[in-house]
Amino acid sequence: MQELLNFSKHALLSDWDTFFHVIGILFLLVLVNIFIYDRFVQRKNQLLINYPLIGRMRYLFYMLRNPMRQYFGDETFYDSFEKLQWVNNVALGKNPYLSFSPTKPYGNQKTLFKHANFVNEVSEVNDEFSVTFGEKRETPFISKSIIGRSAMSDGAISPEGTRAFALGASQGNFTINTGEGGLTSNFLFSLNVEDCDCRDYLEIKKGTWFAKGIYKLFRIFTNREIAQRVYRKMVLRQKDRGSFIFDNQRLLYFRIDWSADLNYFPTTVPSTLPDIIFQMGSGLYGVRDDNGKFDPLRYQKVMRFAKMTEVKLAQGAKQTGGKLLASKVSDDIAYYRGIPAHEDLISPNRFPYATDMETFFDFISELQGLSSKPVGFKIVIADRESFELYAKALKKRKEQGKSIADFLTIDGGDGGSATASLEMMSKIGLPIRMALRIVVEVLEEYGLRDDIKIIAAEKVLTPDDVIELFCYGADFINIARGFMISAGCIRARECSGAGGRNCPVGLATMDEAKRSRFLVLQKAENIARYHHELLHGVRSLLAVMGKKDVCELSEKDFVKG
DSSP, X not given: OHHHHHHHHHHHHSOOHHHHHHHHHHHHHHHHHHHHIIIIIOOSOHHHHHSTTHHHHHHHHHHHHHHHHHHHSOOOSSSOHHHHHHHHHHHTTOOOOOSSOOSSOGGGOSEEEOOOSSOOOGGGSOSOOOOEEOTTSSSOEEOSOSEEEOOOOBTTBOHHHHHHHHXXXXXXXXXXXXXXXXXXXXXXXXXXXXXXXXXXXXXEEEOOHHHHHHHHHHHHHSXXXXXXXXXXHHHOOSTTGGGSEEETTTTEEEEEOTTSOGGGSOSSOOTTSOEEEEEEOTTOTTSBOTTSSBOHHHHXXXXXXXXXXXXXXXXXXXXXXXEEOGGGOOHHHHHHHTSOTTSOEEOOSSOTTOSSHHHHHHHHHHHHHHHSSOEEXXXXXXXXXXXXXHHHHHHHHHHTTOOOOSEEEEEOTTOOXXXXXXXXXXXXXXXXXXXXXXXXXXXXXTTOTTTOEEEEESSOOSHHHHHHHHHTTOSEEEESHHHHHHTTOOOOOOOSOGGGXXXXXXXXXXXXXXXXXXXXXXXXXXXXXXXXXXXXXXXXHHHHTTOSSGGGOOGGGEEEO
């Protein structure tokens, strides 16, 4: 021990000049080599020929622009930076209260809610928010909340991110939309294999005693994530091993065996799962046969785990079909969607069963019959005349005694997307408030308002955003950005994986190194906490507006600033 102390003392007293000189010389040699390469060798970049070394600073700062924007630049995309700060604070369990005024002056607000002469206490406001979808279906869906996580596909979101959202939805009692990527194993992350009668429809893989011993050793000396990665490679040898979910209590892996007979699948959704809305996009992912056509039997199996179906015709920021670049189309995603791995996946523009109104609504009726559950569709509003075509077709079916859609999801033109072209993001579709006004007025005019629930989505972050959309007539609110931020998104805008740039926090990437470090359990708690605080904020606003329920809200309850 004394020798070790003497060595340490000698090292601390040593002259470090030589070391730093060597480092300095090496650094200068690197700079000289870069200078020579930029000026005399490369002939692809004109700027670097004229300004070697210094020109590279431009690309360094440009690379850091998006990830660092929120720290050093003004936040212009949202109403104020305080909205983003509120989401982060409540997700982390911090106090969300502010001091003095926000950075955006009160007088510049677009919408001002009316304060009641005699306000309510928060305790007088209903503490149970729910919406009933498909009252005429054999199995209606009664949501436990008025807020749900909007459609985000497993694949666009990392497997770990999807698991965190699914677990957070289960803990927070709110719905989660699968996105057009379909129902994957990751949405079943909270499934309790031991307590449910599910072994007949699950494919289960167990490790040997040796593999289990290795796992336990790694748990002791490293952490849960590293131990699981090692154990997964020992137990699962196939390329799509990521499609299995790990049960850390029984040290086994499971995924749905879609080849199992329909009679083996549960007749009611397992209680440990969140309320799942299955979205069917133009690619029919998760419910297609080997020829890419709709598979009714597979759809029935999927709906044993979901509460209702949303058929996606259009999305605010992405009018065409969904896009996954090759870097995101892993072997697991290829397994889920029934497509080739490691190739760009561009879904068709048009939903295959939406060639005209009659064909489309007949298909919706077919889905209602197969699932006995509510079915609706998602569109973007162009103008009143265009939407009236839907209303006329629905009214005609209703008069003929045919079934009609149970709900309608309206995505505003300012909706987001992880992968979309600029021209689609900025020039297509009406903003959600204009769209809601048209939809509500038309449905009431055609006598359809009581039959169809309205789900609204577009740039919703905080409770005041939720209240405003209810004033415009929405029955239910879908949120994507707010839930993303609560899950750790830093808004680096590198979700697509284009140019080799991946989500730095592992939330929206298939890069195994980054996503494997995503803290699933911790983020699930943050997600559930964000949802809880949203509802609390909604109740607080209702109280000062003199309301007891969101159903009492209308456009008379706000003024335009």
